[in-house]
Amino acid sequence: MIGIDPHKATHTAVAVDDNEHVLDGFKVRASTVQVDRLREWADQFDQRQWAVESANGLGYLVAQQLVAAGETVFDVPPVLAARVRLLGSGRTQKNDPNDARSVAVAALRSDRLAVVRPDDHRRVLRLLAKRHRDMARLRTKHCTRLHALLLELEPGGISSHITVTKANQLLSRVVVDDQVTHHRVMIAQELIDDIARSDTALKASKKRISTAVAASGTTLCDIVGIGPVCAGVIIGYTGDISRFPTKGHFATYNGTAPIEVSSGPNAKHRLNLRGNRTINHVIHIAAICQLRHNSEGRVYYDRKIAEGKSSKDAIRALKRRISDRVYRHLIDDTIRTVSA
16 A cells, blocks of 8 residues: 655655555655656555545645556545554654555555545536635625725614625715725725625626536435535535445534444433534535425424424434435435436
């Protein structure tokens, strides 16, 4: 097993045998020939597999290049590699060769790592969803700065959701009688222009995502509360759904399954704050949407409240129910695509 600790400028590779003994190490500069050099070095090992730390993050490019060259590559989460490093050495000191060895050992001993696949339509949806989220966050920043500035021009500012129209109406009422007010209004107008551009970009982004989700043939949008943007996030960040053997594994991945903290005869569970928070947020949005409408989710929530659950516990139970439904739809979509 060859573990790779990727960085922006260099990649460090360490090969270990079945007994976790280091066989050799190699460090290569990040360049157009990085994979060629890695494979030339690895030719000394007849049977080899690769493990790349964060193959969907910093190690994305080198992992995809290795897959394109016909190599078998595993995606090792950074948290798992860090645990191996700590348990193996008793300390958390980091260096590239030790990190690469930890990645290799983690892949060698784990049987649930995701195999890196060539990019497909799911990657397109992930890119579009991330772009849409980044633009939405940028718009929120503009609105926050504008709101703070408007509070200096009119008491209370805009009490409701900030829009370009409402902001322009407020500015039209401002009497500019000094230089300070003049510059406040000028900066506020620039922020309004930024928000207007963000609104236009978000509309175009939503249209792109809707087209891409429709092309995927998914049925996720049949679930109440899940629209094209949410569906794009779920598909893009879930990847290959077959890597989750059961709906419970998927719920653990997205953080909707509680964590057991039992001790002795006392069986207890607590809220899971781990998992993929992006998917968890989308499922939360779907749950809130279902509560606001006369839906199956609302009926389920009311039943949990009648059983004595608190509102938060009932919402958490609903989120797990939605996660299971999403898992079923993703599995069915995959089966239908394969059979077609």
